[in-house]
Amino acid sequence: MKLVLSLAEGSICIKANAQSCGECIQVSETCGWCSDEKFLTVGQPKSARCDDVESLRKRKCDEKNIENPRGNIDINTNKPVTIRNSNTGKLKPEQITQIQPQKVTLTLRSGEAQTFDLKFRRAEDYPIDLYYLMDLSFSMKDDLENVKNLGTDLMREMQAITSDFRIGFGSFVEKTVMPYISTTPARLINPCTGNQNCTSPFSYKNVLKLTNKGDEFNRLVSQQQISGNLDSPEGGFDAIMQVAVCEEQIGWRNVTRLLVFSTDAGFHFAGDGKLGGIVLPNDGKCHLENNMYTMSHYYDYPSIAHLVQKLSDHNIQTIFAVTEEFQPVYKELKNLIPKSAVGTLSSNSSNVIKLIIDAYNSLSSEVILENGRLPEGVSITYKSICKNGVEGTGENGRKCSNISLGDEVTFKISVEAQKCPSHDKPEVITIKPLGFTEEVEVVLKFICDCECAAFGEKNSKDCTNGHGTLECGACKCNEGRIGGQCECSKDEVRTEDLDANCRKDNGTDICSNNGDCVCGTCECKKRENPAEVYSGQYCECDNFNCDRSNNKLCGGHGQCVCRKCVCDANYTGSACDCSMDSSTCLAKNGQICNGRGICDCGICKCTNPKFQGPTCEICPTCPGVCTEHKDCVQCRAFKEGEKKDTCEQDCSYFDLIKVNDRDKLPQPTDQSFPLTHCKERDANDCWFYYTYAIRNGTKEVYVVESLECPAGPDIIPIVAGVVAGIVLIGLALLLIWKLLMIIHDRREFAKFEKEKMNAKWDASENPIYKSAVTTVINPKYEGK
Numbered sequence: 001m002k003l004v005l006s007l008a009e010g011s012i013c014i015k016a017n018a019q020s021c022g023e024c025i026q027v028s029e030t031c032g033w034c035s036d037e038k039f040l041t042v043g044q045p046k047s048a049r050c051d052d053v054e055s056l057r058k059r060k061c062d063e064k065n066i067e068n069p070r071g072n073i074d075i076n077t078n079k080p081v082t083i084r085n086s087n088t089g090k091l092k093p094e095q096i097t098q099i100q101p102q103k104v105t106l107t108l109r110s111g112e113a114q115t116f117d118l119k120f121r122r123a124e125d126y127p128i129d130l131y132y133l134m135d136l137s138f139s140m141k142d143d144l145e146n147v148k149n150l151g152t153d154l155m156r157e158m159q160a161i162t163s164d165f166r167i168g169f170g171s172f173v174e175k176t177v178m179p180y181i182s183t184t185p186a187r188l189i190n191p192c193t194g195n196q197n198c199t200s201p202f203s204y205k206n207v208l209k210l211t212n213k214g215d216e217f218n219r220l221v222s223q224q225q226i227s228g229n230l231d232s233p234e235g236g237f238d239a240i241m242q243v244a245v246c247e248e249q250i251g252w253r254n255v256t257r258l259l260v261f262s263t264d265a266g267f268h269f270a271g272d273g274k275l276g277g278i279v280l281p282n283d284g285k286c287h288l289e290n291n292m293y294t295m296s297h298y299y300d301y302p303s304i305a306h307l308v309q310k311l312s313d314h315n316i317q318t319i320f321a322v323t324e325e326f327q328p329v330y331k332e333l334k335n336l337i338p339k340s341a342v343g344t345l346s347s348n349s350s351n352v353i354k355l356i357i358d359a360y361n362s363l364s365s366e367v368i369l370e371n372g373r374l375p376e377g378v379s380i381t382y383k384s385i386c387k388n389g390v391e392g393t394g395e396n397g398r399k400c401s402n403i404s405l406g407d408e409v410t411f412k413i414s415v416e417a418q419k420c421p422s423h424d425k426p427e428v429i430t431i432k433p434l435g436f437t438e439e440v441e442v443v444l445k446f447i448c449d450c451e452c453a454a455f456g457e458k459n460s461k462d463c464t465n466g467h468g469t470l471e472c473g474a475c476k477c478n479e480g481r482i483g484g485q486c487e488c489s490k491d492e493v494r495t496e497d498l499d500a501n502c503r504k505d506n507g508t509d510i511c512s513n514n515g516d517c518v519c520g521t522c523e524c525k526k527r528e529n530p531a532e533v534y535s536g537q538y539c540e541c542d543n544f545n546c547d548r549s550n551n552k553l554c555g556g557h558g559q560c561v562c563r564k565c566v567c568d569a570n571y572t573g574s575a576c577d578c579s580m581d582s583s584t585c586l587a588k589n590g591q592i593c594n595g596r597g598i599c600d601c602g603i604c605k606c607t608n609p610k611f612q613g614p615t616c617e618i619c620p621t622c623p624g625v626c627t628e629h630k631d632c633v634q635c636r637a638f639k640e641g642e643k644k645d646t647c648e649q650d651c652s653y654f655d656l657i658k659v660n661d662r663d664k665l666p667q668p669t670d671q672s673f674p675l676t677h678c679k680e681r682d683a684n685d686c687w688f689y690y691t692y693a694i695r696n697g698t699k700e701v702y703v704v705e706s707l708e709c710p711a712g713p714d715i716i717p718i719v720a721g722v723v724a725g726i727v728l729i730g731l732a733l734l735l736i737w738k739l740l741m742i743i744h745d746r747r748e749f750a751k752f753e754k755e756k757m758n759a760k761w762d763a764s765e766n767p768i769y770k771s772a773v774t775t776v777i778n779p780k781y782e783g784k
Helices: 002-015 021-025 053-058 138-147 150-158 185-189 214-222 236-245 272-276 304-313 324-336 352-364 394-398 451-455 495-500 625-638 715-757
Strands: 031-034 050-052 072-077 103-109 114-121 128-135 165-172 204-211 256-263 316-322 340-344 367-371 378-385 391-393 408-417 427-433 440-447 468-471 474-477 515-518 521-524 558-561 564-567 597-600 603-606 655-659 675-681 687-695 698-704
Touching (some): 002 031, 031 053, 128 204, 138 256, 204 214, 204 236, 316 324, 316 352, 340 352, 367 394, 367 408, 378 394, 394 408, 625 655, 625 687, 625 698
Parallel strands (some): 103 440, 256 316
Antiparallel strands (some): 114 408, 378 391, 378 408, 468 474, 597 603, 675 687
């Protein structure tokens, strides 16, 4: 990922085609300029000095010659925010600090943001100026009665919030022209109907400038009378504009400024004045004479945007105290005016004090930062770290909510310039919390050139007889001169003569079709990929048209220099794809290609066709090591086996060492060379054990000198066992038969007993039985 980013930035720096160090550093914060006079190779243009800093290092530009100026932050005024304690007495408004720092100087380089912290702490017992602006049209008659005692009552309630509180009062009705009011003489004196006694209509009147005398407020408000107009919307926007801009007449201090706007109707805004023939836009200036607005018939109503600007400029927070009917309208207006609140006013304004205090608490618990107009090409971003560590970014980064007295919040403010201004003077912007008079002054200075430019040598001899200024390692030609060293005049040299110097060997191609002929010198073209470069006197060389291996330039093991690979150590070949390192050819037995091949460019080429694999160790058709050497070991150690007749001829290729038992055989852990343990059986079913190894090119066989033959079987125990088995099996069968018969007899007897118990015998006489006694009845016998 980092490589991709580096290439992308490098592409930006190179593609910019910067002709000076100043142009280069304005392309991107990652771009640098190499001021080494010998940095460029033949054919490279002046703009090749501009590249990302990491690429310049890779291109062997010394660190001290890389121009890469960075921005910085200077805190000029850093008075800490005010923290009150029991020993702190009453402070004047100018002695209270709620934001820190107060002045900052930022030195900006294009594309590089500078970030500083701004602290805000809501001060305890901070002074408040409150101006009550009331609609005195006829529908507000009962509200006026309740406002007459507002001064002293509000003073008493506000003591819990601040000990320095001032209050003022103003009223408004409507523009004094048709069709907003009746202009008949009688209606101009008393615009109300019936027996109502009303004062003459007016646009806006400043009744009482801000004062700390609540009884004076009550006295003057008690003297006010209701007026009247014809249409329902009122001219409140005219009044708000004058209250905002007439600071001296109103008596605003540099403290918290609250404007309470009380009405039971809607409002006119810019464009509505055309109904009365008024077409001039509101000029946003103060026009109070004897505390009366005198230009309502001359200037149109202000627009909402115009009001927002003036309220913000004068740090005024607005509280709209309106009746239930007009709540939706003023809530929409609140969304357009920052640091404003809407409260529901009862029909007779009896709840106005509670409304004001609730609205003040809501407004003061939120801080929103705003900045002045930014210079062209400068951007600013905010990140808030609010109460309990809650963070906000984007538009939410400008504000923090639910701030109590004594709470401290922090804003991280980042300022970034995308380009240098057209002038050399510093720019100044201001950042402040909405509704507060304190602000941070931010002075912006811009890095538009390199430090080396100040040490440029005018009319330098290195620039062809002084036809240019040697600046940051490159010639900056005078007017009418061209070329890398300002060696040509635009008026004196013919194109044909210049082009002849750019053809290699008097050929037809100018700069090998890879560059442009500038003043008889080839300046090579740039590629889309900044890593790919044309070079050479005639741009005949490049670093990307060399042989490739595995889709890699020079196999990834060399550098492409003028279309030929210059290989790294231990590599050779036209594409540096031939490794001279034979370690990849070592087999497990330590031999190169297992002794059955040659190592070519780090790869085994097996000479024996039966063997294969990366180290010629795999032989699918070959027997194992043990099977391969079995017959030779058997014939040499025991004079037996298939090769006992040809043993001397076929089996003399290894050294035979006999040992007494298996424990004396070499073990793999004791050897520094490959070792194989074998166990084989001869024709007599006897086992013999041996090891096979190759040590220093010598094949060694260790064999146990005695065979392990199985003992013959003992016949008598076998026969006795068989006979005993037959007898035991017969006895077992007889016992099983006897057991089964006993079980069967018992079941039959039980069945008989059961049937006997259930038998029932018939008690009637035998039909063939005849008794031996015969009884004859005498017919003559009468029973006497």
